[in-house]
Structures are given as C-alpha cells and as structure tokens.
Amino acid sequence: MNQKVIFLDRDGVVNYDFGYVFKIKNFEFVTGIFEACKFINSQGFEIIIVTNQSGISREMYTKEQFFSLNKWMLKEFHKNGINILDVFFCPHNPNDNCSCRKPLPGMFFEAQKKHKVDMHSSWLIGDKETDIDAATAANIGKKVLVRSGHPFSEAKSKADYIIDSIADIRKVLY
Numbered sequence: 427m428n429q430k431v432i433f434l435d436r437d438g439v440v441n442y443d444f445g446y447v448f449k450i451k452n453f454e455f456v457t458g459i460f461e462a463c464k465f466i467n468s469q470g471f472e473i474i475i476v477t478n479q480s481g482i483s484r485e486m487y488t489k490e491q492f493f494s495l496n497k498w499m500l501k502e503f504h505k506n507g508i509n510i511l512d513v514f515f516c517p518h519n520p521n522d523n524c525s526c527r528k529p530l531p532g533m534f535f536e537a538q539k540k541h542k543v544d545m546h547s548s549w550l551i552g553d554k555e556t557d558i559d560a561a562t563a564a565n566i567g568k569k570v571l572v573r574s575g576h577p578f579s580e581a582k583s584k585a586d587y588i589i590d591s592i593a594d595i596r597k598v599l600y
Contacts, residue, residue, distance in 0.1 A: 428544035431511070432466050432599075433534065433566065436477035438553030438575020439592055440499070448487035450498050456574050458593025460506040465596055471549070472511040474541070476533040476560075482517035489517060511541060529556040534564035549599070551592055558584050570598060 437443035442454045463473055481487050496513055503510050514533040516526040526532035537543055549568040550561035553575025561569045562584065571583055574591035587598040 428542045428547075430471050430547040431474050431537070431541070431543045431549075432471045433537070433548065433550040433561065434473060434475050434592070435528075435550075435552040435554070435557050435575075436475050436513075439551050439572055440475065443553070443575050446481040446484075446486050448481060448491045448495055450495060453495060453499065455502070456591055456593070458591060460503070460508060462592040462595045463503065463508045463510075464506075466599065467508065469599060472541070473508070474511050474537050474543075475513040476528070476537070476550075477513070477515045478528050479515045479517050480519040480527070483519040483522060492517075512537060528552075528554075529559035529563070531560050531564035534560060534566065538564070551595070554578060555583060555585075568598075570595070 434440055437447055440459055441447060442456060444452055447453055466473055479492055482489055482492060500510055514537055516533060518524040518527050538545055545565045546567045548566050550557060550566045551570045551572060552558060553572050555578055558569045569585045570587045570589060571585040572589055572591050580588055589597060
C-alpha cells in the first residue's frame with residue numbers, strides 16, 4: 427500500500443530562514459511547528475523533509491555539519507512526539523545541473539521510490555514558488571505556500587493554498 431506524505435521544505439517552513447542555517451545555535455523552529463506536525467500525523471500523513479542545501483557546494487559548510495544539525499533537529503522532533511520519516515537534501519548549487527535541486531523533482535521521486543509514496547494523495551508545504559514547481563513536476567496532489575519564509579507574489583503563485591505559517595495547516599488540511 428502506498429502511503430500519503432506531507433513534504434516539508436526546511437528553511438522557512440520548519441525553521442526560520444536566516445540564510446544558510448547549519449549551526450544548532452542559529453536554528454530556530456517556526457512557532458507552532460510541533461503542534462502542526464502532530465496534527466499532520468493525526469490526519470494519517472507521514473512527514474518527509476526536502477531541502478536545497480547549496481551552502482555545501484558553496485563550501486559555506488560541510489555535509490558533516492549538515493548531518494549534525496539534521497540529527498539534532500530529528501531528535502527535537504522525536505522529543506516532541508513527532509516522527510519524521512526521512513530527510514532528502516540537495517547539496518548542489520543552481521549551476522551544477524543536477525536533477526535533485528528544486529525546482530526539479532528529483533528529491534520527490536527519490537522519496538517516492540524509497541517509501542512507496544502515493545504522490546497524488548500527498549502534499550507539499552514550501553515557502554518559495556520553486557517548491558511549488560518541484561511538487562507540480564512530481565505530481566504532488568496539493569501544494570501550500572507559507573508566508574513565514576521568503577516573500578513571493580501571491581497573485582502569481584500556483585499554490586493551492588497560502589497560509590501564514592505551518593501553524594495554520596489546520597485551516598486547509600482536513
């Protein structure tokens with residue numbers, strides 16, 4: 427049986443995006459993230475994080491530093507009773523011509539293959555139109571943009587829903 431997933435972008439959705447966040451001391455969870463994720467789980471969704479991390483290829487931080495922060499982040503979710511099924515990341519910069527960097531759908535397809543994800547029944551919550559483009563290319567059923575990350579044109583957005591932050595997910599997920 428294929429499972430339904432809510433894919434979360436990291437910076438701007440899970441944590442406030444201060445630009446190339448790779449140190450625990452600079453990682454601040456978005457207000458309401460834990461309650462929102464508990465609600466997502468209660469609705470029968472698994473949670474997978476998909477994140478571009480070009481700071482690695484730009485040599486601003488290492489994969490090891492990313493993994494260290496990731497391990498800490500997952501522990502914090504676990505302490506709050508939330509299971510994150512997986513984290514997929516793209517370490518490339520926009521000029522690397524990879525297939526995993528959003529707006530391309532590579533990370534979504536990797537998740538689909540690894541976890542037997544029902545893409546049509548799944549959702550994405552992102553903070554950039556490139557998140558929406560990647561989810562569209564991966565045939566994700568519903569796409570949500572949050573205002574808690576990067577500014578975007580609401581009038582031009584292809585998102586199904588626009589909410590202030592992930593804390594408002596109850597307003598659209600039912």
